[in-house]
Amino acid sequence: RNFKRQMECRIDIEGLNAPFLAIYESLIPAEEEKAKQKQLLTLLEKLVSKEWPKARLYLYGSCANSFDFSKSDIDVCLTIEEADIKKSEILLKLADILQSDNLQNVQALTRARVPIVKLKDPVTGISCDICINNVLAVVNTKLLRDYAQIDVRLRQLAFIVKHWAKSRGVNETYQGTLSSYAYVLMCIHFLQQRKPAILPCLQGMETTYSVTVEDVDCAFFDRVEKLRDFGSHNKESIAQLVWAFFNYWAYCHDYTDAVISVRTGNIISKRLKDWTRRIGNDRHLICIEDPFETSHDLGRVVDKHSIKVLREEFERAADILQYDPNPCVALFEPY
Numbered sequence: 001r002n003f004k005r006q007m008e009c010r011i012d013i014e015g016l017n018a019p020f021l022a023i024y025e026s027l028i029p030a031e032e033e034k035a036k037q038k039q040l041l042t043l044l045e046k047l048v049s050k051e052w053p054k055a056r057l058y059l060y061g062s063c064a065n066s067f068d069f070s071k072s073d074i075d076v077c078l079t080i081e082e083a084d085i086k087k088s089e090i091l092l093k094l095a096d097i098l099q100s101d102n103l104q105n106v107q108a109l110t111r112a113r114v115p116i117v118k119l120k121d122p123v124t125g126i127s128c129d130i131c132i133n134n135v136l137a138v139v140n141t142k143l144l145r146d147y148a149q150i151d152v153r154l155r156q157l158a159f160i161v162k163h164w165a166k167s168r169g170v171n172e173t174y175q176g177t178l179s180s181y182a183y184v185l186m187c188i189h190f191l192q193q194r195k196p197a198i199l200p201c202l203q204g205m206e207t208t209y210s211v212t213v214e215d216v217d218c219a220f221f222d223r224v225e226k227l228r229d230f231g232s233h234n235k236e237s238i239a240q241l242v243w244a245f246f247n248y249w250a251y252c253h254d255y256t257d258a259v260i261s262v263r264t265g266n267i268i269s270k271r272l273k274d275w276t277r278r279i280g281n282d283r284h285l286i287c288i289e290d291p292f293e294t295s296h297d298l299g300r301v302v303d304k305h306s307i308k309v310l311r312e313e314f315e316r317a318a319d320i321l322q323y324d325p326n327p328c329v330a331l332f333e334p335y
């Protein structure tokens with residue numbers, strides 16, 4: 001059945017290229033929004049360096065990996081080498097500094113899984129989360145941004161998938177569905193697997209960029225300007241790719257044994273990673289290997305209820321693209 005479905009993409013799927021591209025274009029943030037983000041970062045750098053001259057601020061997450069929608073919040077990482085001060089004390093001090101400079105809604109969340117300070121800048125209207133020394137996130141942000149520069153179809157596909165996930169309520173890690181980061185990795189892996197491939201495996205190539213963070217070696221090829229033609233042998237359109245993406249996750253992925261791995265550019269086996277059974281809260285019902293923290297399964301948030309929700313949503317999307325006369329309406333219908 002799966003094989004048959006795969007061969008039978010709707011003949012008029014190409015009619016969806018224009019609407020998908022229109023959605024993509026409408027979600028891209030305007031240049032002036034990016035300028036306002038920079039302006040806020042500059043203000044924060046000024047305030048932070050008064051207290052900690054050696055500290056640095058990095059943007060990470062979607063605002064820096066090129067997968068952000070218009071009007072997104074920004075994620076900032078403060079790197080600081082005060083080994084003797086606890087993270088929570090730095091966060092409280094930081095909250096103090098920001099508060100006294102008229103930033104709004106300043107809140108230190110010292111007990112969160114990733115402790116942060118939240119704030120809103122009244123001048124630009126931008127909200128921001130600041131975390132401390134989360135350097136792996138800064139590095140995986142660069143990896144995603146570098147992939148996005150190789151073939152524009154990655155950014156287009158990921159925008160459609162993120163927009164679908166947000167519309168359908170399956171982009172909520174606290175409810176057991178997947179993070180935006182996980183969805184982008186699913187898109188990268190999917191494009192690595194197309195025949196011919198649309199994306200290479202940057203971590204499998206010659207190392208041109210390398211850092212060691214918390215004992216993790218992060219090494220990959222980052223001269224992506226040399227890879228601009230990489231995907232040109234594959235002529236698939238965005239509509240075909242969106243169709244094939246949902247068809248893959250609905251009807252072709254082996255949920256029992258497969259782990260998707262951007263690091264290797266391949267599917268690897270759950271047995272190989274010892275992800276075959278539940279350990280603590282990690283159930284490994286859908287497995288997405290983090291490219292650097294390879295013991296992290298980004299599907300670990302998914303439980304026995306939400307895996308059903310997720311798979312039903314994949315099937316719904318695949319079926320809409322297969323049979324619905326007006327797929328764009330149904331695909332992004334608020335849940």
Ligand code: CTP
Binds near residue numbers: 062063068072
């Ligand atoms: N991140 C991570 N490990 C996770 C989840 C997130 O390292 N399990 C880091 C990644 O660097 C990611 C960033 O945190 O880019 C933000 O994650 P997330 O909120 O999922 O993604 P955004 O790209 O910011 O998405 P959105 O536009 O929906 O805010």
Ligand code: MG
Binds near residue numbers: 073
């Ligand atoms: Mg974010």
